[in-house]
Amino acid sequence: MLDQLLAVKACREVGIRSRIASIDRQEKECIERRVRLFDRQQELRAERAALFKGAPVVGPDAFQRLKRSLAALYEEECTVIAEVNAIREDLITCKAERENRFVELRQNLRSQEKLTILLEVGDDAR
Numbered sequence: 001m002l003d004q005l006l007a008v009k010a011c012r013e014v015g016i017r018s019r020i021a022s023i024d025r026q027e028k029e030c031i032e033r034r035v036r037l038f039d040r041q042q043e044l045r046a047e048r049a050a051l052f053k054g055a056p057v058v059g060p061d062a063f064q065r066l067k068r069s070l071a072a073l074y075e076e077e078c079t080v081i082a083e084v085n086a087i088r089e090d091l092i093t094c095k096a097e098r099e100n101r102f103v104e105l106r107q108n109l110r111s112q113e114k115l116t117i118l119l120e121v122g123d124d125a126r
Contacts, residue, residue: 002122006115009108016105020098027094034087037080044077 051070057063
């Protein structure tokens with residue numbers, strides 16, 4: 001009976017470790033996405049700076065084109081910032097989930113150790 005319980009606990013350990021590895025992969029993907037978004041944000045800022053470094057705008061048509069370009073850059077940068085904030089929330093969730101899984105893993109390992117001791121004591125009594 002205790003052998004079966006120990007086997008169940010060992011199987012559970014494998015599942016917990018698998019979930020921790022999955023969380024680690026998810027966190028790595030979030031960090032990679034965040035880096036790409038930061039790079040894109042820098043590109044957008046460089047594009048905006050380039051628009052201002054150009055020749056002064058003369059005429060209403062040129063001014064409207066500049067205005068549309070700046071608005072498009074602003075909208076895209078707002079989208080990038082929103083995605084970065086969503087990733088930040090995902091990373092916070094990953095961290096909390098990982099901490100919970102490690103607590104669960106420690107409890108599981110402690111239970112396995114107790115069962116192992118009980119099995120050894122039971123074998124010694126025979």
